[in-house]
Amino acid sequence: MVAKFEVVERNELKQKPDQDNLSFGIHFTDYMFTMDYSEELGWHNKKIVPYEDIPMSPASQVLHYGQAVFEGLKAYKTAAGAQLFRPNENFKRMNKSCERLEMPQLDVEEAVQALKQLISIEQDWIPTGEGQSLYIRPIMYANEPYLGVRPATSYKFLIILTPVGAYYGKGHLTPIKIFVEDEYVRAVRGGVGFAKAAGNYAASLIAQSRAEKLGYNQVLWLDGVEQSYIEEVGSMNIFFVFGNKLVTPQLNGSILPGITRKSILQLAAHLGYEVEERRIHIDEVVSAAKDGSLTEVFGAGTAVVISPVGEIKYKDEVVTIGSGNTGEVTQKLYDAYTSIQNGTSEDPFRWCLSV
Structure with a gap:
């Protein structure tokens, strides 16, 4: 049963974008969910309102001290209607991010119900083309107008929606080239690397720009202490395939515990692959790519x-992964994963939630 939050109607609905030419994160739907937090009232003023700009004081603490966290998940149009993929996991992770940044916790079930109601209103915005979906961005930020380094006393929580096509213009399964960053670091253990804190992404931009100037799509981050062990690639978790074994860096406090990462590990084991979480040295990756074991x-x-x-570039070496094309394991996992998400195959894990 979907909880009923107040809905403030728009005067006029927007024209929807051309489904055949969707970019990522450009167009936004008619409505968004919003609620406010104060120490006196807790979470209140919960409603679905027209998507619009939000007034903010120049002294809002988020602008000065960076208390902002967010999440990302998707809704899909299936033969049976709209469905969400593991929304509870996203809101649970958001609470972990909030805990680290001294921000108020969400009621996970209430957040899921708010999202379900919002999606039920905006179902016509879910694109139906192959690889397309409705991207969901929950965000929380400190909006107390106060200059002083302490946790804010008031916050705003929003859920906004944007119809999206492939993240990379050429398509999901066109292999990318990655540049191993050995000067800047993304995060260190004990910091906020495990959280989806807005500042994490701001700090990554200089390395991303550097990689793009060199002709590479993404940055491969190394650990912040020894700068030798693999952590993440861009804003993604990373996986290495050695024959029938799938290996990914173990969570250590500086790596984001991705929902997709967690799901891929479970799905791969279900499909009969051996899975392993461990430290992976960059020299091991380069050597294994050269001898063909990777x-x-x-x-x-x-x-x-x-x-x-x-392709991976590390210092003066450039190595090709396999044939340089999309591999059999990668394709198999992609097909199995997306078919669960879009409802064209059985969901043995009960990951999907109907709206």
Whole structure:
């Protein structure tokens, strides 16, 4: 049963974008969910309102001290209607991010119900083309107008929606080239690397720009202490395929515990692959790519789902992964994963939630 939150109607609905030419994160739907937090009232003023700009004081604490966290998940149009993919996991993770940044917790079930009602209103915005979906962005930020380094006393929570096509313009399964960053670091253990804190992404932009200037799509991050062990690729978790074994860096406090990462590990084991979480040295990756024992590499995250890697540059060495094309394991996992998401195959894990 979907909880009923107040809905403030728009005067006029927007024209929907051309489904055949969708970019990522450009167009936004008619409505959004919003609620406010104060120490006196807790979470209140919960409603679905027209998507619009939000007034903000120049002294809002988020602008000065960075208390902002967000999530990313998707809704899909199936033969039976709209469905969500593991929304509870996203709101649970958001609470972990909030805990780290001294921000108020959400009621996970209430957040899911709010999302379900919003999606039920905006179902016509879910695109139906292959690889398309409605991207969902929950965000929370400190909006107390106060200059002083302490946790804010008031916050805003929003859920906004945007119809999306492939994250990379050429398509999900066109192999990308990645550049190993050995100067800047993304995060260190004890910091906020495990959280979806807005500042994490701001700090990554300089390395991403550097990679793009060199002709590479994404940055492969190394650990912040020894700068030798693999952590993430861009805003994705990363996987290495050695024959029938799928290996990914173990969570250590500086790696984001991705929902897609968690799901891929479970799905791969279900499909009969051996899975392993451990430290992976960059020298091991380069050496294994050269001798052919490393057969495939791919990134995984909500936005891209799965993104195969065809080439890696580390210092003065450039290595090709396998044949440089999308590998058999990568393709099999992508097909199995997306068919669960879009409702064209059985969901043995009960990951999907109907709206």
